Amino acid sequence: MTVRKPAILVLEDGRTFHGEAYGSVGETFGEAVFNTGMTGYQETLTDPSYHRQVVVQTAPHIGNTGVNDDDDESGRIWVAGYVVRDPARVSSNWRARGGLADRLAAEGVVGISGIDTRALTRHLRERGAMRVGISSVDDDPQALLSRVRQAPEMVGADLSAEVSTAQPYVVEAEGEHRYTVAALDLGIKRNVPRRLAARGVTTHVLPAGSTIEDLLATGADAVFFSPGPGDPATADGPTELAREVLRRRVPLFGICFGSQILGRALGFGTYKLGYGHRGINQPVLDRATGKVEVTSHNHGFAVAWPGREQQPGAVRVPGAQPGAVVPDQVVETDFGGVQVSHVCLNDNVVEGLRARDVPAFTVQYHPEAAAGPHDADYLFDRFAELIEGGKNA
Numbered sequence: 001m002t003v004r005k006p007a008i009l010v011l012e013d014g015r016t017f018h019g020e021a022y023g024s025v026g027e028t029f030g031e032a033v034f035n036t037g038m039t040g041y042q043e044t045l046t047d048p049s050y051h052r053q054v055v056v057q058t059a060p061h062i063g064n065t066g067v068n069d070d071d072d073e074s075g076r077i078w079v080a081g082y083v084v085r086d087p088a089r090v091s092s093n094w095r096a097r098g099g100l101a102d103r104l105a106a107e108g109v110v111g112i113s114g115i116d117t118r119a120l121t122r123h124l125r126e127r128g129a130m131r132v133g134i135s136s137v138d139d140d141p142q143a144l145l146s147r148v149r150q151a152p153e154m155v156g157a158d159l160s161a162e163v164s165t166a167q168p169y170v171v172e173a174e175g176e177h178r179y180t181v182a183a184l185d186l187g188i189k190r191n192v193p194r195r196l197a198a199r200g201v202t203t204h205v206l207p208a209g210s211t212i213e214d215l216l217a218t219g220a221d222a223v224f225f226s227p228g229p230g231d232p233a234t235a236d237g238p239t240e241l242a243r244e245v246l247r248r249r250v251p252l253f254g255i256c257f258g259s260q261i262l263g264r265a266l267g268f269g270t271y272k273l274g275y276g277h278r279g280i281n282q283p284v285l286d287r288a289t290g291k292v293e294v295t296s297h298n299h300g301f302a303v304a305w306p307g308r309e310q311q312p313g314a315v316r317v318p319g320a321q322p323g324a325v326v327p328d329q330v331v332e333t334d335f336g337g338v339q340v341s342h343v344c345l346n347d348n349v350v351e352g353l354r355a356r357d358v359p360a361f362t363v364q365y366h367p368e369a370a371a372g373p374h375d376a377d378y379l380f381d382r383f384a385e386l387i388e389g390g391k392n393a
């Protein structure tokens, strides 16, 4: 029988929740963010973009299908802490190799259960993402609060080097080889090379500190900038690298953090959203086709579009989020005209950029989403078409 151990969760504004230790017993700090996905907790936990974040799951029952050998998005759990309401007592799935609580404990991930995660989420939605501490070793909220306030903030956090691969590796194309892509690993998820491989792409995954020579030495037909944790405003090295790729007109695709970096390379700023987008049912408009896709998101920052006085989503009170539509405007940059290709229909946040004069595009969300939805999978076809165009140019 498991012994129940009390635990506390304290937000940096002092709000305190009481629950029970879940996973590892101990103390942890990070940025409190909520994820509204009803499924895919194993992919969430192992997504490197959650490094230094304490993830709150709004779905009340977590762990039902246990953990399996197939669904990890990287080699380990990255979340700094885990907050759930009602952990499953039994794992039930034909692929399950064990229980979630045991996996969390084995990897030293401090969590808390028995939390009213909806109340906590509403608080974060109104006040914004903020630092948090969880402790099952000190039951004094005041003492924990002072440690929470000493923990590092997400703004200004430069985390790519902490999650990137130490050594380059190759993911081979499935079937006939068509293209070679050099992927800069800023916190890549396994499903990106997999979706590329399905299009005949061999992906060379390279460490975050790679140079343009390293990228091109792979024989790459195109370059990919991966998702990843941290504040894009700190990623000066990758931004300069992206500018070099653009100068050479090598086809370039960026997802999430990669999108923000490409945005910076094109001359745009980035800003922090109030509470971010994390979940798997975010509606996004593809402005090229007029189609709405239901998509997976995990971002706390976004590209700032010039001329919009107040960036959407930066407002912390949901009712006050401005409803202005992104103008169908072409902004002239060092690399020619750039347009917003995708926009989030919940709050008009820029969700994609398309360069008109250089072969580059980005999305802020996750076409590689596992466990889905797969509406945005076509973006990998667009990438393949861009590469094909580049080969024929």
Ligand SMILES: NC(=O)CC[C@H](N)C(=O)O
Residues within 6 Å of the ligand: 049, 226, 227, 228, 229, 230, 231, 232, 255, 256, 257, 258, 298, 299, 300, 301, 302
């Ligand atoms: N998934 C990602 O690539 C996240 C990008 C960035 N760290 C953000 O929070 O916005």
